[in-house]
Ligand SMILES: Nc1ncnc2c1ncn2[C@@H]1O[C@H](COP(=O)(O)OP(=O)(O)O)[C@@H](O)[C@H]1O
């Protein structure tokens with residue numbers, strides 16, 4: 001039975017769970033703006049200057065137990081069970097309480113941190129230190145769990161009496177158009193589906209990415225800027241600049257997917273700043289971007305180099321790792337457009353450009369490394385290779401076909 005939480009009953013709920021006293025009144029409670037369709041998030045100030053975040057998943061009352069909050073809870077259990085993971089400060093445990101019947105998760109709320117997406121909206125600069133901190137943290141998560149069966153088994157645990165699919169391949173394209181789509185999306189957005197479906201090379205590249213998807217470590221699977229927090233005094237700290245939150249989608253997966261998701265989230269800052277006007281050519285729009293790509297590039301490069309530096313072994317395991325990261329970046333840009341069409345019912349010229357960029361990333365990933373990052377693959381890897389004995393990329397080995405005669409799908 002789902003008990004819908006609100007500012008009126010949350011104190012009683014927390015009191016019953018032993019997490020606060022009844023003196024902590026409702027005036028100390030506020031609701032956070034929604035980040036998605038399903039969760040309701042409340043923040044409550046309790047004694048000793050502590051703040052709690054109460055996350056409740058709604059809308060699945062008739063569909064049985066939701067796996068997503070359970071998954072987040074399971075991840076925090078994993079951190080406690082395996083301290084080597086919990087010691088990675090940027091992912092240190094925050095969960096205090098989980099109530100499966102009512103789909104409620106309570107975490108410590110970090111009042112001194114702000115969402116990275118909001119931080120960039122208000123900051124005139126994109127300091128590369130932040131990219132470095134994200135890359136180092138993500139590499140630590142992937143490296144420590146890399147090919148470790150015990151972590152994989154732990155995260156395959158199902159809620160009591162439930163069954164779980166162990167692997168979800170996130171390399172999914174856009175579903176084929178059904179007649180209902182005409183009623184569901186604005187007419188401008190049909191262009192997105194048409195362009196997608198008319199591009200055989202794009203569909204083939206996504207099918208190949210699905211085929212080459214290698215689950216080998218624990219991955220966050222929703223690593224966008226909204227799910228990264230930055231300390232308000234980040235520039236005075238040596239450690240714990242960032243915290244990764246929202247582990248609902250965390251699973252055994254492919255590390256290139258996490259990097260692609262976060263790179264796409266950075267690229268969105270640039271794409272959202274393009275000046276779009278019917279009287280402007282695309283070239284002019286690009287030149288007038290409020291946040292040009294060149295301002296984002298240092299963060300992207302710092303993130304990737306810090307990642308490879310902290311996890312050089314990934315390049316031995318996957319010679320084509322950066323190429324796959326670029327392709328997952330393209331895929332994440334497509335998923336962003338889809339989410340925008342579904343939630344805001346909007347599609348404009350900037351999305352047309354975003355789709356074109358996504359297509360380039362997916363079908364021409366080697367060339368895209370230089371155009372998006374401003375450096376060649378060898379340059380990105382070379383500064384890391386100085387310290388570690390890692391193979392330099394060889395052009396011939398890294399070539400992937402731009403056109404596939406037959407699409408191949410596996411595991412999805
Ligand atoms: N520990 C925290 N400290 C500060 N803010 C947080 C914390 N946890 C979550 N938030 C804020 O709450 C929002 C929602 O949390 P999140 O776990 O991402 O839930 P959702 O699944 O609804 O996106 C975040 O985007 C962030 O702004």
Ligand SMILES: [Mg+2]
Nearest residue numbers: 035226227246
């Ligand atoms: Mg979130």
